[in-house]
Amino acid sequence: MATFISVPLKKSSEVDLVKPLSKFVTATYPAAEEQADYIRSVEELNKLRKSALGRPLDKHESSLEILLRYYDQLCAVEPKFPFSENQLCLTFTWKDAFDKGSLFGGSVKLALASLGYEKTCVLFNGAALASQIASEQNLDSDEGLKAAAKYYQLASGAFGHIKDTVLSALNREPTMDISPETVGTLSLIMLAQAQEVFFLKATSDKMKDAIIAKLANQTADFYGDAFKQCQYKENLPKEVLPVLAAKHCIMQANAELHQSLLAKQKKRFGEEIARLQHATELVKTVASRYDEYVSVKDLSDKISRALTAAKKDNDFIYHDRVPEVKDLEHIGKAALVKATAITPPLSAKFTDLFEKMVPMAVQQSMSVYSQRKAETVNRLVGTMREATNLCNGVLASLNLPAALEDLSGDSIPQSIVEKARAIVQQGGLQSIEQLIRDLPELLTRNREILEESLKMLGDEESTDSELRSKFSQRWNRTPSGDLYKPLRAEGGNFRSVLDKAVQADQVVRERYNTHCEMIALLCKPEAELTAAIPSANPVKTLQGSEVVSVLRSQLAQLEEVKKEREGLEAEIKGVAFDMSSSFLTALAQDGAINEEALSMSQLDQSYGNYSQRVQASLRSQEELLGKVQASHQEFSKLKQSNSEANDREEVLKKLASAHDSYVEITSNLREGTKFYNDLTEILLKFQNKCSDIVFARKTERDELLKDLQQSIAREPSAPSFNVPAYQTNPAPTAADPNPAPRTVFVTKPPNHCALQSFLAGCDTA
Template sequence: MATFVSVPLKKSSEVDLTRPLSKFVIATYQTSEDQAEYIRAVEELNKLRKNALGRPLDKHESSLEILLRYYDQLCAVEPKFPFSENQLCLTFTWKDAFDKGSLFGGSVKLALASLGYEKTCVLFNAAALASQIASEQNLDNDEGLKAAAKYYQLASGAFGHIKDTVLSALNREPTMDISPETVGTLSIIMLAQAQEVIFLKATSDKMKDAVIAKLANQAADFYGDAFKQCQYKDNLPKEVLPVLAAKHCIMQANAELHQSALAKQKKRFGEEIARLQHAAELVKTVASRYDEYVSVKDLNDKINRALAAAKKDNDFIYHDRVPEIKDLEHIGKAALVKATTITPPLSQKFADLFEKMVPMAVQQSMSIYNQRKAETVNRLVGTMREATNLCNGVLASLNLPAALEDLSGDSIPQSIAEKARSIVQQGGLQSIEQLIRDLPELLTRNREILDESLKMLDSEETTDSELRTKFSQRWNRTPSGELYKPLRAEGANFRNVLDKAVQADQVVKERYNTHCEMITLLCKPESELNAAIPSANPTKTLQGSEVVNVLRSQLAKLDEIKKERETMEGEIKAVTFDMSVSFLTALAQDGTINEEQLSVSQLDQLYGSYNQRVQASLRSQEDLLGQIQTSHQEFSSLKQSNTEANQREEVLKKLALAHDSYVEISSNLWFIFYPLLFLPHYDIVFARKTERDELLKDLQQSIAREPSAPSFSVPAYQSTPATPAAGPTPAPRTVFVSSHSQSQTSSITKADVRLLDTY
């Protein structure tokens, strides 16, 4: 039975994907339908991980399909969630596939908050399982040979892909099993085994000896390359090196055997004997050095029988000269296998759980676009509201329209009555006073949340710095100080917001105190309000006069302008456009998104006409206010001048101003302080603590396993020459086992073990 190398699977710690991903979905997507759909997808992703990594997998295609489906889903989901240490922080812990641990239970593992790390390890497992499935195939039939070749090529492609991407995916030194050197060697080994399977199929199909010889020679070349790569490195278990050396010799021997048959057909009997002698020497070398790993008895017998027959025929019949092997023509090579290209999706049953979710690049562009859109809307709406407030202020200073409604001089003007009812409906004076009373407590609570969040960052960063100082290069994770820079900047922004809030609230309180008396009067019953307004002599002579009619007409036009603004404000707020389509198209076409160019162009199209209408509205108001002031001067000169009338008009002006101030105070009060969104940093700190605990545990176990000494070695991945172990029985199959050296020294002492226990 042929001996083939297969790779053990890596083991992973359990990770809950549901909670952090669901939290991101709820915070990012507004509609309940989107949230429900994506949360279901998150739960399915979590189940998929458990099926792929949370249980032993059979050496069967169905198990490989689960791994590939999970890998495909990771590739699909990566651009759609902000996986990073300072955003969506998920720590994945994986053990070295070739490390079996010590007697004390320690093992080599690495914990990283990196989805790229998770993808790399999952793809490693897919390659490893493919190698195991291939090694289980029955090579005595055609179907088994085809399956083995397919899976070895898949394994080769997966290991090769890891070699090219692992350093950029991790941004730090990986464990030995997924290092570029290790997976690069594994890729060549798997390709060599695929080529060997093709050689076995060609032999089984009784193809021409010339073809079989080239296939065998190519396999020998692949095995030779793999042997050279790991000959002076300890990146693979010690059993692998002798197997590669043996396979190199065996494939060379097979190439010479079939090339000798070709020489016989061409009546080159001396060449036939020379090649068979070389093949016999190669097999003899394998039998003497690597007998415990592979069996060459059948091949040896076949070669010796052919050699004996060839010598006999040549001695008695042909008497052809036997040349030196170095003088013979080189055997050609024929590579009929190649590493499978890793281009997701790899699974035939893959269906993207988050197909409708847009990539993060689009989400980020959408976020910036929404900010630009909000700024545009706020600018237009703010401009109109400013103009309306200015208009109301001017009319209040002129006591309009109350002056026209108060020509009788003894009843509440209709506009004042409406303003009074509006204030009562909004809660009156008690509503504002309650909001003002709540302000200090709300402000204090938000300061406490902010201080507690920053304190958590300080505490974790201090601990990280102490451990980094103590263990130097052994403490190999991103420094907390560097990681928390954007979070501290965010905290400073929140602090600035709170400081500005204090100043703004003081202005609001001062304005409230100025108009408190008049607001109180507007909250009273209509009879009390009427009694509080001074009466005046009737000015009925002005009723029906031309100036009054002109003023009323002008005020009616002004009301139309204000109503048009209210309608326009609703239209502006209701404008919708799905920019995600434009961003997705740009991303697909160019690979990047020029958000500013696309957003500005689209916003100009959406709001350009509204901007023109707003400016036209401002100009119309300015013209009308000029006309109203001119008409009011004429109206005032016609009114009978007396003290009572002046007092009444002054009170009516104050009441109108009080109403406008009430509305503005209510909308501007800082009662909309909700607890700050700084608490999600707890998830990041918690993830960092989990990662720290994992690293501390590994260090403690490593130190505890070392011999007692003032200063001693710490286990590290280093290279030492691998030597084959002795043993009489050849193994039909080879599975990798643990093999790591511990040659790197560090100045960690037993005092460090006690220090580890204090954290």
């Protein structure tokens, strides 16, 4: 008997991995060289899938190697790309391995946007191909026996792994071939066949009868377990059940045969006959019920000869009492097989195509770390800029340093001249007004991109809802409304950001309107500027006074503080630290990344000293401003006070304040322009994400609609009229023909009840 069960492979539809994965790479990795390497790897992955699934595979180890290498690559790539329905959406379609379909309806298949589903189906094919390779081995050679045992154990482990992981991997009801019940049964069958190979090896090597009996008895147990598991599995080929029942009996018969030889050696001749009689009953039942599936002639002849000889010797010589089968001592068991643990890599030649790409967990941690770093830098820089603006505002309110330069009372203070020159060099009013005109266009463009993206989601969601209402429970895919929640939340955040940006733009415009008259004055030629500033009586007596010298010294110190602050800002912006190595180490050691703890520790280490220096700069400014205000108060008392001088000082203050406002407004407008341009890039990526998922959902929708139409076509039509009573009495007909078998076996359906009762009888010994 050498009948072994092998499993057919699942068939998959073609999937283009290149386009979606390349888009993700292009969006995520801006470096040209890195990007090109990863896109080449994506193309290699696509070729590997076609080699593993896009053609018929030979029943050879090289074909299995390709399948396992693709499975290993899927395991390696899973943490590096955001495979999910609402991110990187790839739909994989697989047919049920055991469903042959119908003339009109086609075979049962399932399409899911799940890499876990693809992994499960690829591993199923690996197990199926391993079972086929094992069944092709020459069991008359040691090499063939070893290979068969190896591949059956691999198949058992793979099917068992699917049983444990399929529901969590798919998160929905799978097709029958990969359901936990089916693959659990297949795992038991493969384990039983591996044990049978060890039994054949022990028999071939003429090992001790006690050992062979235990191996055979354990094999019978494994086949019995497999039979119990699959007796209600209507989706499996119908010939599987009788083969398992037959093998359970045959292996028990072998166990009894070898145990009888052991009894003979121990001169227990009655036990020898009882065991041989039980073995005879077992093989007779197999021959009468399952001869279409397995041949037991050789075994039957062997048992028959042994029983005839044993009876003859006992009748004429020993006269030993023959016990009942139920009174015989139970035969021991010896399991030499174990399902192979599925721990990638399974392929001996596996090399990760994306070895240099960091896992998504690290990418996400890096993204959050970058945000934390940006917040830290912005906080420190913002604090210093606020302090500088405060300083400039205080000095402008005191008309410093212009008041010290204007002791003559008729010429333009040098600081005002320099401020006017700086504004003209930066483009004056024309530059600032152009920036203000550009903002609404940039805002409108961003709003249009955002609204178009959300409209795509809304349109597809409406279609999905209509079809769900039409097909009810048959429309068994994730509702678009649930799937799009993260994208809608992201879109809501973008809306909020744009609304805040509009408010900020309005503040800038109002400030510009407040100062535009004085800014325009600063843009005029020096002669016109001089004429616009009121004259005042000279205060030459103050030029050599101590208070003026002290004020000038204090102002110089303030300028030095501001210059140091500019250098400090450049240092803070230039701090760089690669956190990816820290995150990778944490992921390797702990299996997870505590991003917050690692990031905060590094940020404290990198910016703690800068934070102290910023605070020291603020304290120095506060102290110096206090001294400047005190000195200015003394200076004001000494300065001649009249209406012309007051008017002149007021204009000079406004001019100084207008310059500072021009610098700040220009900076704000340029930052706003950059913000809108950067946001456009982000929104285009968001639009691409929406477009990709909507396209994937439309593809999935069309596939599901096609499957539903085929399913409806397979359903029997209900009668459209009542049948007359006289036509309801059935005429005698021939027995219904048995359905054609779906594997290499040719059979008729077994009697399950008879099999169960027979097995119960087999297990009594």
